Amino acid sequence: MSKRIEITDLNVYYGSFRAVEDVTMTIAPKSVTAFIGPSGCGKSTFLRTLNRMHEVIPGARVEGEVLLDGENLYGPGVDPVRVRRQVGMVFQRPNPFPTMSIKENVLAGINLNNRRMPSSAKDELAEHALRGANLWEEVKNRMNLPGSGLSGGQQQRLCIARAIAMEPEVLLMDEPCSALDPISTLAIEDLMNELKEKYTIVIVTHNMQQAARVSDVTAFFNIAGTGAPGRLIESGPTDKIFSAPDVKATEDYISGRFG
Amino acid sequence: MTNPSAGLIGGASAGKADPKRVGDKVFGALAGASGIMILVILAAVATFLLVQGAPALFADPAKLISQGYGEFASWVLPYAFGTVWAATLALAMAVPVAIGIALFISHYAPRRLAQPLGYVIDLLAAVPSVVFGLWGAELLAPAVKGLYSWLNANLGFIPLFSGQVSGTGRTILTAAVVLAVMVLPIITSLSREVFLQAPRLHEEAALALGATRWEMIRMAVLPFARPGIIAAVMLGLGRALGETMAVTMVLSGGRSISFEVLTSQNPNTIAATIALNFPEAFGLKTNQLIAAGLVLFLITLVVNMIARWIVSRRAEYSGAN
Amino acid sequence: MTTISQALAPGQLTSGRLPRATIPVFLVAASLLGFALAVLFAGGNLALAALLAYLLYLIAIEVAARIVEGSRQAADRRASNLIVGAFALALIPLGSVTWSAISKGMARFDVDYFTMSMRNVVGPGGGALHAITGTLFVTGAAAAISVPIGLLAAIYLAEYGAGKRLAKAITFFVDVMTGVPSIVAGLFAYALMTLIIGPNNGFGLSGSVALSVLMIPVVVRSSEELLRLVPNELREASYALGVPKWLTITRVVLPTAVSGIISGVILAIARVIGETAPLLVAAGFTASMNNNLFANPMMTLPVYVYDSYQHPGVDVQVYLDRAWAGALTLILIVMLLNLIGRLIARRFAPKTGH
Numbered sequence: 001m002s003k004r005i006e007i008t009d010l011n012v013y014y015g016s017f018r019a020v021e022d023v024t025m026t027i028a029p030k031s032v033t034a035f036i037g038p039s040g041c042g043k044s045t046f047l048r049t050l051n052r053m054h055e056v057i058p059g060a061r062v063e064g065e066v067l068l069d070g071e072n073l074y075g076p077g078v079d080p081v082r083v084r085r086q087v088g089m090v091f092q093r094p095n096p097f098p099t100m101s102i103k104e105n106v107l108a109g110i111n112l113n114n115r116r117m118p119s120s121a122k123d124e125l126a127e128h129a130l131r132g133a134n135l136w137e138e139v140k141n142r143m144n145l146p147g148s149g150l151s152g153g154q155q156q157r158l159c160i161a162r163a164i165a166m167e168p169e170v171l172l173m174d175e176p177c178s179a180l181d182p183i184s185t186l187a188i189e190d191l192m193n194e195l196k197e198k199y200t201i202v203i204v205t206h207n208m209q210q211a212a213r214v215s216d217v218t219a220f221f222n223i224a225g226t227g228a229p230g231r232l233i234e235s236g237p238t239d240k241i242f243s244a245p246d247v248k249a250t251e252d253y254i255s256g257r258f259g
Numbered sequence: 260m261t262n263p264s265a266g267l268i269g270g271a272s273a274g275k276a277d278p279k280r281v282g283d284k285v286f287g288a289l290a291g292a293s294g295i296m297i298l299v300i301l302a303a304v305a306t307f308l309l310v311q312g313a314p315a316l317f318a319d320p321a322k323l324i325s326q327g328y329g330e331f332a333s334w335v336l337p338y339a340f341g342t343v344w345a346a347t348l349a350l351a352m353a354v355p356v357a358i359g360i361a362l363f364i365s366h367y368a369p370r371r372l373a374q375p376l377g378y379v380i381d382l383l384a385a386v387p388s389v390v391f392g393l394w395g396a397e398l399l400a401p402a403v404k405g406l407y408s409w410l411n412a413n414l415g416f417i418p419l420f421s422g423q424v425s426g427t428g429r430t431i432l433t434a435a436v437v438l439a440v441m442v443l444p445i446i447t448s449l450s451r452e453v454f455l456q457a458p459r460l461h462e463e464a465a466l467a468l469g470a471t472r473w474e475m476i477r478m479a480v481l482p483f484a485r486p487g488i489i490a491a492v493m494l495g496l497g498r499a500l501g502e503t504m505a506v507t508m509v510l511s512g513g514r515s516i517s518f519e520v521l522t523s524q525n526p527n528t529i530a531a532t533i534a535l536n537f538p539e540a541f542g543l544k545t546n547q548l549i550a551a552g553l554v555l556f557l558i559t560l561v562v563n564m565i566a567r568w569i570v571s572r573r574a575e576y577s578g579a580n
Numbered sequence: 581m582t583t584i585s586q587a588l589a590p591g592q593l594t595s596g597r598l599p600r601a602t603i604p605v606f607l608v609a610a611s612l613l614g615f616a617l618a619v620l621f622a623g624g625n626l627a628l629a630a631l632l633a634y635l636l637y638l639i640a641i642e643v644a645a646r647i648v649e650g651s652r653q654a655a656d657r658r659a660s661n662l663i664v665g666a667f668a669l670a671l672i673p674l675g676s677v678t679w680s681a682i683s684k685g686m687a688r689f690d691v692d693y694f695t696m697s698m699r700n701v702v703g704p705g706g707g708a709l710h711a712i713t714g715t716l717f718v719t720g721a722a723a724a725i726s727v728p729i730g731l732l733a734a735i736y737l738a739e740y741g742a743g744k745r746l747a748k749a750i751t752f753f754v755d756v757m758t759g760v761p762s763i764v765a766g767l768f769a770y771a772l773m774t775l776i777i778g779p780n781n782g783f784g785l786s787g788s789v790a791l792s793v794l795m796i797p798v799v800v801r802s803s804e805e806l807l808r809l810v811p812n813e814l815r816e817a818s819y820a821l822g823v824p825k826w827l828t829i830t831r832v833v834l835p836t837a838v839s840g841i842i843s844g845v846i847l848a849i850a851r852v853i854g855e856t857a858p859l860l861v862a863a864g865f866t867a868s869m870n871n872n873l874f875a876n877p878m879m880t881l882p883v884y885v886y887d888s889y890q891h892p893g894v895d896v897q898v899y900l901d902r903a904w905a906g907a908l909t910l911i912l913i914v915m916l917l918n919l920i921g922r923l924i925a926r927r928f929a930p931k932t933g934h
Contacts, residue, residue, distance in 0.1 A: 056819055058742050079280065085822030095813035099835040109821035112831050159817070166821055286826035290740055293732035294750045297796060301753050304760065304793065307771035359666025367663055376667070378922075383674050385914045387854025389882045390907040393889055394677045397684075397900070405625070440673045447670075471656035494759070501761020503857035504882075508889060530763045530857065537861050541779075552767040556760065563759035567752075 002029040002200050003069040003086075003169040005050060010064035011229075012045050012054060019045045021229035023064075025219060032192055032201045034211035034238070037221035038253065042230025043204050046221070047172050050202065051087035052080040068169065085109075087170040088163035093179045094155035096147035096162075103143040105158055106130060109166040125165055133161035134191050153184020160191065164199070171195065173203040177210065189214050208254060212242050220250045305556070312550030315543060327543040328536075335551050337514040341526030342555065345431055345506060346499035348520065349438035354492055356439075357446035364447075365454035366476060377451065384444035392508030395437035400428035400509060407432070407521045422519035427511065432520040434510040438502055442495035449494065453487030454480055486570050493566030497559050503530035529555040596648045606644070610637035634665060678911070685908025688901045698867035698879075704898045708906055710869045711884035715913075717873055718784050718863055718880055719853045722791035727845055729792075730799025737800070738807035739829055757797040765793040766858030773862070782864025784873035787880065790858035795848050802844030806837040839924050846921035850914050856882035881910050 005027040012020040020042040027033045035043040048054040049062050052073060066073040073083050096105045106126045110117060117125070126143070130136040135157040139150070147158055156176060163171060173192075177185040192201060192214050205211050211218050219235035234247050245251050315323065320330040328334050364376050404427070411424040461479035470478060481488075506512070512527025527535075533548045533555075540548055614633025618625055638661055645654035696707035733750065741747025769790035773780060780786070810833050818828040834841070864877030865887055872878075885906035892899035 051820065053816065053820060056816060081280070081819075081822050081824050083822075084820055089816075089820035091813060091816060091820075093813060095811070095817045097814060097817070097832060097836070099832075108818070109823070112818060112821065112823040112827055114827070162817075162821065280824065283824050283826045286829070287740055290732045290736035291746070293729045294736040294741070294746065296729050297733055297750055297757065297800070298753055300793060300796070301757055303772065304764070304768040307768055307775065308764070311767075311771035311774065356666045356669055359663045360670050363663045363667040367660065379674070380670065382915070382918070383670065385850060385854075385918050386674075386677055387856070387882055387907075387910050387914060389854065389856040389885045390677060390681060390911060392856075393885060393903055393907050394673075394680055396889070398676060398680050402627075440670075443670060471652055473656040473659035474652065476659070497759040497761075501759075501763065503761070503763045504886060507857075508886070530761060533763050533767070534857050534860055538865065549767050549771060552761075552764050556764045559759050559761055559764075560756065563756060567755060 002198060004029045005170065005200065005202075006065075006067040006070075007050075008065045008067075010046070010049065010062065010066065012042065012049055013061050013063075014057070015059040017227075018229040020049075021231050023232045025232060025235050027200060027202060028217065029200045030196055030198070031216040032196050032203060032214050033217045033219065034215035035202070035204045035219050035221060036206075036208060036211050036253075037230070037233075038223070039206075040226075040230070041221040041223045043219075043221045044174050045230070047174055047202060047204050048089075050170070050172055051084050051089055053084070053089060055080055085113075085166055086168050087172060088166055088168035089172045090156070090159050090163055090174065090176045092175045094152055094159050096150070096155050096158050098146065098148045100147060101144045102139050102147045102150070102158060105147040106161050106165050108162055129161040129165035130158075132164050132195070133157045134187060134194075135161055151184070153180050153187060156180060156184065156188060157191065160188075160195075164195070168199065170200040170202065173201065175204050175206060178206060185210070208242075212238060218242070220245070220247075220253065222249055222253070308549055308553045308556060312546060312553045315547035315550040318543060318546075323543065323547065327547045331547065331550060334547070335529070335554055337516050337526045338529045338532050338551065339554060339558070340516050341431070341512060342500055342528040342530070342558065344518070344526060345435050345438060345510075345528055346496055348432065348435035349442060349499045350492065350496055352436065353439035353443045353446060353495060357443050357491075357495075358450055358488065360443070360447045361450035361454055362476065362480075365451050366472070366480065377448070380444050380447050383440065384448070388441065388502060388504040389508070391437050391441055392504040392506075395433060395505055395509035396429065399436065400433050402428070403433055403436075404428040411521050418518060419520055422517075422522040422524070424521045425523040427523070429509055429511045430521055430523065431510060431512075431525040434506045434525075435520075437505040437509055438499045441502060441505060442499050445498055446491045446495040449491035450484065450488050453484040453491075456487075457483045490566050490570045493562055493569070497562050497566070500559050500562065501530055501555065503528075503534050506531040507534045529558075596650070598644060598648050602644060603641075606637055606640050610634070610640060637661070638665075681904065681908045681911050684901070684904035686905075688905035689908060693902075693905055697869050699869070701867070702893065703895055706902065708881065708884050708902070708909065710866065711879040711881045711906065712909070713869065713871065714784065714863070714878040715853060715881040717871065718787040718859065718878060719791065719849060721785060721788035721873055722795055722852060723845070723849055725788060725792040726795040726799050726848070730796045730848075731803050731841065733796075734800045734803035734807055735829060737804045739825075739833070754797045754800050757793070758801070760793060762790075762794055762855050763857040763861065766790045766861030768793060769858065769862040782862050782877045783875055784863055784870070784878035787859045787863030787878065788873070790862040791852045791855060794855060794858065795852045798848040798851060799845060802848065803837075803841050806840035806844065807833060809840070810836045839927070843921040843925035846917050846924070850917035850921065853917070854882055854910055854914055856886050859883050860886065881906055881913075885910065 007026070008024050010020065010023040011018060023046060035047060037043050045054060050066060050073075054060045054062065062074060064074070068083075068086070072078070097108060100108060103126050104111065106129050107122055110122065110125070127136060127140075130139060135154060138154060139158075147155065150158060156179075160171075160176075177188050180188065189210065192203070195201060196216075203211075203215065215238045217235060218238045218241040220233045220241065221230050222233045223230045234241070234245060234250055236246075241250060242254060245254065315327060315331055318327070323330055323334075360380060364373050364380070368376055404425075407428060407430070408424050410420045411422075414420045457480040461483065462475055465475040465478045506528045507530075510525055510527060510531065511523065512525045512531060514526065515524040516526055517524055529551050533552055536544070537548055611629075611633040613636055614631075615629040617632050618629035638658065641657050641661060642654055645657045692705060693707040694712070695709055696705070697710035698706045698708075699710075733754075737747050737750060741750070766787075769786045770782070772789065773783075773786045814832055814836060815828055818832045819825075823832070859880045860883050863880055863883070865883060866877040866879045870876050870878045885903045888899045888903035888906065
C-alpha cells in the first residue's frame with residue numbers, strides 16, 4: 001500500500017523558465033515528509049511533479065527521474081492518468097465537487113472513471129474512506145447532502161477521504177491547512193499521523209510548527225533570488241533539521257531570520 | 260480491491276491504448292473540429308456570397324441595365340450611403356442616452372433596483388425587430404409628423420431639417436429613431452458591465468478627495484470605461500448597419516443621396532433594399548442583391564474590425580490594474 | 581483640485597444645501613407650467629408637456645443649486661437629472677411597444693388564430709398556425725445544428741485552446757460572426773442551397789441554416805464564458821483522482837456549468853426566434869401548413885407579421901390586426917423564453933462553496 005519515491009536530478013521548467021533545479025532525494029514509505037521554504041521556492045511545483053499534475057499547466061515540463069518503487073513516472077509510455085490513480089493529492093483550498101453529494105464526492109474517483117462496483121461495496125468503501133478521514137461520525141446522517149454545505153475543515157477532510165477512497169500508494173498534500181482555522185488544522189494533523197501507518201505522505205507547508213509536529217523528514221527549499229530556480233538546500237530527519245541543520249540558510253529560515 | 264492493475268504504463272493487458280484514452284482523443288478531436296467548423300462556416304459565407312454575387316459584379320453593365328437593377332456601383336452607392344447615414348443618425352441619438360442609462364443602473368439606482376432595471380432594458384433587446392418595425396410604421400411615424408412640421412418650420416435653417424417636409428412621417432429620421440431604440444440595449448448592457456468593473460478603490464479615492472458623485476464618475480469611472488464604451492458603440496453601429504426590418508417597414512426609401520432627414524426623399528439602406536426586392540427577384544437581379552449583401556458584409560466587417568482594434572490598442576493604456 | 585480646497589474652508593463641514601422639499605416642489609411646479617404651456621401653444625400635446633416640464637425642471641434646479649450650493653453641486657445635480665431623464669426616455673418606447681402590441685394584438689388573439697392557417701383565406705378570419713409551427717420547426721432545427729457545434733467549440737476554446745493559434749483565430753472569427761448582419765446570413769443560406777439544389781423559393785432547413793449562422797456565435801460566447809467560470813480547482817481535483825481529461829470535462833466541468841449553459845442556449849434561441857430578414861430570404865412565404873423542413877417554403881411568425889403588414893389585401897385593417905396579433909404572440913414567446921432562461925440560471929446555479 002505504500003511506496004518509496006526516489007527522485008534523481010529533477011528539473012522543472014515553465015516554458016524556458018527553470019522553476020526547480022537538480023533535486024535529488026528519497027521519500028521513505030509510511031512516513032510524513034514535509035517540504036518547507038519561502039514562497040516561490042518551487043516546493044509546490046516540485047510536489048506536483050510527483051503525480052504529474054504540473055502537466056495541467058501549459059508549457060510545464062520536467063527533466064529527470066521520479067521512481068515509484070523503481071518504476072519511472074516519466075518513462076516512455078507512462079500514462080499520467082494512471083500515475084494519478086496511485087498518487088493521490090489534496091489541495092490548498094478544499095475543492096469538493098459542487099454538483100455532487102457527500103457520498104458522491106467520496107466515490108468521485110470510482111464513479112468518474114466509470115469503474116463498476118456493486119452498490120453495497122460502494123457504501124462500504126465510502127464509509128471506510130470517511131472513517132479513514134475522521135469524518136464519518138460527522139456526516140453519516142447526511143451522505144446525500146451537497147459536499148459544499150460542510151465547514152472548511154470538514155470539506156478538506158472530505159477531499160482527503162475522496163483521495164484515500166482511490167487507495168493510493170502515496171498522498172500528496174499541498175498546504176492542506178492554509179485555508180483552515182486552528183481547530184480544523186489540528187484535526188487534519190491528527191489524521192496525518194494516522195494515515196502514515198498506511199501511506200507515504202508528502203506535505204508542503206508554510207507553517208514550520210506544523211512541519212515540526214507532523215513530519216518525520218523535513219526538506220528545505222530555497223531560491224537565490226527572484227527569477228532564479230528553486231533548489232533543495234537540505235533534507236533530513238525533522239528533529240535534526242529543526243535543532244542542528246547542516247546549512248546556515250536552513251537555520252536562518254527556521255529561526256525566523258528570513259522568509 | 261479498487262486498485263488498478265499496478266502498472267503505470269497505459270494499456271490494460273495487450274499493451275494497446277486504454278479505451279479511456281481513446282475517449283480523450285475522440286473528444287478532443289470533436290471539440291477541435293467544431294471550432295474549425297466555425298472557421299469553415301464563415302469562410303463559406305464569404306465564398307458563397309462571392310460566387311453568387313459575382314455574376315452581378317462582373318456582368319456587362321448593359322446587361323445589368325436590361326435584366327438587373329442597373330449598373331452595380333451606381334446602383335448600390337445610394338443604398339450604401341443610406342445604410343451608413345441611418346446608422347450614424349441612430350447612434351447619435353442612442354449613445355448619450357445609453358451611457359446615461361448605464362450610469363443610472365450602475366451608479367445611481369439603489370442597489371436593490373439595479374438588477375431589475377437592467378432586466379427591463381434587456382427586455383427592450385428581446386423585442387423582435389419585426390415588432391419594432393410595426394410599431395415604428397404604425398405608431399411612431401404618425402406621432403412625429405407634427406414634430407417634424409414644427410422642426411421644419413422653425414429650425415428649417417439648419418440643413419438637416421430643411422426641404423419639403425414629409426406628409427407621412429416615414430422619413431430616415433423616424434427609421435433612425437427606431438434603430439436607436441434597437442441598439443440602445445446593446446450599448447447599455449455592455450457599458451453597464453464596464454462601469455461596474457471600474458475599480459472601487461479609484462472611486463473611493465475620488466470620493467475621499469471630496470469629489471461629488473458626478474466628479475467621481477468623471478475622474479474614476481469614465482476614463483476606465485472608455486475603451487469599453489467605444490467597443491459597445493461599435494457593436495451597436497454594426498447592429499444598426501445590418502438591421503433590416505425596422506428600416507424596411509418604417510422608411511419609404513428611394514435612391515436620393517441627401518442629408519435632409521425630414522423629407523420624403525430618403526435613401527434606402529442595403530439591408531432593406533434586399534428584403535424588399537428579394538422575394539420577387541430572379542436571375543441577375545438575385546445576383547445583384549447578393550452582391551449588395553456582400554457590400555453590407557464588408558462594411559460591417561470593417562466596423563467590427565476597427566472596434567476590436569481600438570479595444571486591443573486602448574487596453575494597454577487603460578488604468579485597469 | 582483647487583476648487584475642492586476652496587469649497588471647504590477649514591473647520592467648515594456644512595455648506596449651503598437645497599432644502600429637501602425643493603425637489604418635489606420644483607417637480608410639481610415644472611409639470612404644471614409645462615402642461616399649461618403645452619395647452620396654450622400646442623393644443624395640450626402630452627409628450628410636449630412632459631418635455632417642457634423636464635426642461636423647466638432642469639433649468640430651475642440648475643439656477644437654484646448654483647445660487648445656494650455652488651457650481652460643483654449644480655453640475656452634480658445636472659448630471660443626475662440628465663441620467664435619470666435618459667432612463668425615463670428609454671422606458672417610453674418599451675412601454676409604447678408593449679402597450680400597442682397588447683391593445684392592438686388582442687383583436688385577433690382568438691382560437692381561430694391559433695388553429696387555422698391562411699390557406700384559401702381572403703378577407704377576415706384565418707390564423708397563424710402555419711407560421712407558429714413553422715417557427716418551431718425552423719428554430720428547433722437551428723438549435724439542433726447550433727448547440728452541438730457551439731458547445732463543442734466553446735469546450736475547445738475553454739479546455740483545449742489555451743495559447744493555441746487556432747483558438748485565437750476561432751475567438752476572433754466568432755467575434756466577426758457576431759457582427760454578421762442577419763440578412764447576410766439569409767443570403768448565405770440561400771446561396772448555399774442554390775449551389776446544392778439549384779434555384780428555390782426557400783425552405784425550412786435553409787432558414788435553419790441562416791439562423792444557425794446567427795446563433796452559433798452566441799452559444800459559443802456564452803458557453804465559453806461559463807466554462808471559464810468553473811474553478812480550475814475542480815479540474816485539478818478530478819485529474820488528481822486519475823480521471824482522464826474528457827471525463828473530467830463531461831462529468832465535472834459541464835455539470836457544474838450546465839444551468840448557465842442551458843440558460844445561455846435559451847437566450848440564444850430567444851434571440852433568433854424573432855429574426856425576420858434571414859427567413860424572408862431563406863425560408864420564403866406560404867399561406868399553407870408545411871411540416872416538411874426539406875422542401876417548399878415554410879412560413880414563420882416574424883415573416884407572417886411582416887407579410888401581413890407589407891402585403892395587405894383589400895380590407896387593410898384585417899391584415900393589420902393579424903400582424904399585431906402575430907407581434908403579440910412573438911413578444912410573448914420571446915418573453916417566456918427569457919423568463920425561463922433567467923429562472924434556470926438563477927434557480928440551479930450551483931453553489932461553489934464560497
